[in-house]
Amino acid sequence: MNRIKSRFNLKSFLLLVLALLLGYGIRPVRAMHIMEGFLPKGWAIFWFAVSVPFWIIGFIQIRKIVAEKPESRLLLGFSGAFSFVLSALKIPSVTGSCSHPTGTGFGALLFGPFPMAIIGTIVLLFQSLLLAHGGLTTLGANAFSMAIAGPLIAWAVWKALKDKLPQSWVIFLAAALADLLTYVVTSVQLALAHPDPVGGFAVSFAKFGSIFAITQIPLAISEGILTVLIFNALKKNAPAELKSLGIEGV
Amino acid sequence: MRWIDRFAYNNRIRRLDPAVKAGFSLIMILVCLGFDRPYVSAAALLLILILSVSLAGLPLRSFLKILAGEAAFLILSVVPIAVSIVRPSAAEPVPVFPLKLLITRDSALNALNLLTRTLACISAMNFLSMTTPVVDLIDLAGRPRVPEIMIDLMTLIYRFIFTLFDCLERMTAAKESRLGFRSLRTAFRSAGEIAANLFLETYRRSRKLQVSLESRCWDGAFRVIPQTYDPIRSLWERAPSRNQPVQNRETL
Numbered sequence: 001m002n003r004i005k006s007r008f009n010l011k012s013f014l015l016l017v018l019a020l021l022l023g024y025g026i027r028p029v030r031a032m033h034i035m036e037g038f039l040p041k042g043w044a045i046f047w048f049a050v051s052v053p054f055w056i057i058g059f060i061q062i063r064k065i066v067a068e069k070p071e072s073r074l075l076l077g078f079s080g081a082f083s084f085v086l087s088a089l090k091i092p093s094v095t096g097s098c099s100h101p102t103g104t105g106f107g108a109l110l111f112g113p114f115p116m117a118i119i120g121t122i123v124l125l126f127q128s129l130l131l132a133h134g135g136l137t138t139l140g141a142n143a144f145s146m147a148i149a150g151p152l153i154a155w156a157v158w159k160a161l162k163d164k165l166p167q168s169w170v171i172f173l174a175a176a177l178a179d180l181l182t183y184v185v186t187s188v189q190l191a192l193a194h195p196d197p198v199g200g201f202a203v204s205f206a207k208f209g210s211i212f213a214i215t216q217i218p219l220a221i222s223e224g225i226l227t228v229l230i231f232n233a234l235k236k237n238a239p240a241e242l243k244s245l246g247i248e249g250v
Numbered sequence: 251m252r253w254i255d256r257f258a259y260n261n262r263i264r265r266l267d268p269a270v271k272a273g274f275s276l277i278m279i280l281v282c283l284g285f286d287r288p289y290v291s292a293a294a295l296l297l298i299l300i301l302s303v304s305l306a307g308l309p310l311r312s313f314l315k316i317l318a319g320e321a322a323f324l325i326l327s328v329v330p331i332a333v334s335i336v337r338p339s340a341a342e343p344v345p346v347f348p349l350k351l352l353i354t355r356d357s358a359l360n361a362l363n364l365l366t367r368t369l370a371c372i373s374a375m376n377f378l379s380m381t382t383p384v385v386d387l388i389d390l391a392g393r394p395r396v397p398e399i400m401i402d403l404m405t406l407i408y409r410f411i412f413t414l415f416d417c418l419e420r421m422t423a424a425k426e427s428r429l430g431f432r433s434l435r436t437a438f439r440s441a442g443e444i445a446a447n448l449f450l451e452t453y454r455r456s457r458k459l460q461v462s463l464e465s466r467c468w469d470g471a472f473r474v475i476p477q478t479y480d481p482i483r484s485l486w487e488r489a490p491s492r493n494q495p496v497q498n499r500e501t502l
Contacts (some may be wrong), residue, residue, distance in 0.1 A: 035324060037371025038364070041283045059397070066399055070470035071460040073399070077406025078414075078456040083447060084407065089422075089445055122404055126411065129379040129387070130254055132316055182457060183340065190327070194364070197357050198334045201346040207330035222438075229442025230449070238450050 008014055033127065035133025036187065043193040048140030054148045055121065058114040065111065072111075079107040079118040084126060108151040108158075120147025145185035154178040168228045176224030183216040184209070252377075254316070258383040262307040267479040269393075273379040282370045286374075291366040298373045305485070307380045313376065320372050323456040324365065332361035382407050389477055402472050410455075417451050418444065 028137035039047070064074050107116045121143040128134040133141045156176040166174075234242055258264075263271065277299060282480050302308045321478045332351050421444045425431065430440035 011266075035280065035320065035327075035372055036369050037368040038324075038327070038374045040286070044283070048399075049356070059400075062399060062403075063397075066470070071464075073402060073470065074406065074460050075453070077403055078410050078452045080403065080407040081410030081414050081453045084411050085448065086419050086445060089418065089441055089448075118400075119403070119407075122400075122407055126384065126408065128375060130411075131385055132254065132320060132372070132376055132379065135279075135375055137278070137283065161426070194331050196334045197354065197359040197360075202331070203335055207333075207335065211326070211330060225438060226442055226445065229438060230445045233443050233446035234366075234449065237446065241416075241450060241453055246354060 033124075033134035033146075034138040034186065036091060036128070038142055039137075039189070039193050041137075043071050043189070044137045046140075047138075047144050047189065051117075051121075051140045051144045051148060054114060056116045057141075058116070058118040061112065062115045062118055065115065076111065076115065076119060079110060080118045080123050083107060083120070084123045087127070108155040113148075113151040113155040117143070117148045120151065123147070141186075141189050145182050145189065149185045150178040150182045153181045162181060168232075171228050171231050172224040175227035176220045179216065179220035179223050183212050183220070187212055255383070257308060257312070257380040259379050262483075263305060263381055264383070265480045266381075266484065267481060268382050268390040271303070271382045272390060273376055274385065275278075275374045278374040278377075279371045282367050286363065286367065288363045288366045291363075291370040294367070295370040295373055298370070298377050300378050301371075302380065306377070308380055313373075313380070314378055316380075317369070321369060321396045323373055324368055324372075328365050328368075331364060333358050373398055386477065386479075392476075405472055405474075406481060410452075411456065414448065414452060418448055419449060456463045 026029070062076065065076070072173040107119060110150045111119075121139065124134055124139060124147060125136075125144050128136065128139070135191055157177055158170060161170045161173065164170075187209040190208045191201050194202035194204060196207065278294050282294050285291075299310075299313070301312055303310050332353055334354070334357060385405075385408070388401060388408065391404065392401050423442045425444060429436070431437045
């Protein structure tokens, strides 16, 4: 009896709950990609229209970057592939989750948030084709939540807090907030497209929001921690590479 | 992922012009979204299933398996549309649970419509991605003069996805064989180190590729010979499809 009791102490219980929460976070993460056909035509067009200005700015910036340094074409391509492949990274108990903010966040640090809007959209397009996550008509909406809003907030947090807080905290906040914003924007998109017949937008937002909260809040935290660990490992192993990439202050 | 990609390169209508296949999928999606009626969507779903089995020769089991995986998530997102939450009126006795869950006829029909529509659209997308390799789609994107940089970026990203994926798999296996994912703590550390090394690998490979390209007088653009495809009439003329080995994005 005593042995059983000592095994089930509070700490291991909390760890178990955390593990379950994280483990549960595995699968419905995919629900963050709005599926093909899930948005009515009006909203699909609307989110394309919202994303277009960001794509145009991103395209102009990419053209400038490539004209100045032809080799950045390769680096842009590789960072896109990096953020695609990172979604297959085995995150602790969150196997196969999608870590866009980590991947696109790195890219946003390298090239700024707008070129990442283009790269992120290509990555989303490939995810819809190769992994069957997301879709074509919902590409505008998905791009806005994952390739535009996420990287923008990560970049803004990094720029604003870089010198004010310890670096680990800034990185944690940037990654976690980017993840949370993606989740809030997706919930808003779904609630706008499918308002509750009784309570309208607000109730619908509460419904979608609470379903995703179960998976997305633990995921945001674990992704924040992970991004800090990635940065620490990079600082330790490859200060020269980071410097030549122009990530200052790392 | 490789599953879908493998089908894309090995199916009976692989050589068919990607414009035909993409056009078919897009029309199906637009019809489903445009009519927005459950029976239209169900008919579209059936048509896509029949075509992908009889025309493309995809195994029905695999097609349904991929579809079922997506349907599971779909049901999760359809449930909140069917169920609404209402606050009970003051006249009613105070319930145990302060909110009432409610499914009306309208909301159930609405959810059903959404379910069939999304299923049909998803299967249209799956039809496209399981019959058309991404390289053909990139070729297709080049036809209406999408800017060259975009085409290059798409080609590069598609190519690098597979090299980096390989790299990631090997690093994960290495970490696992050293019990790197044994506990939550070590798993976090391992995942962080893998991602950091993957990032470095990414950077180093891009540098190496740059050197190798520049040593061959690379001027900043990737040019490949466009593929030749079977026209749509090959579907009923049954001409033997020519499988010429061409230098293209596949062999880049």
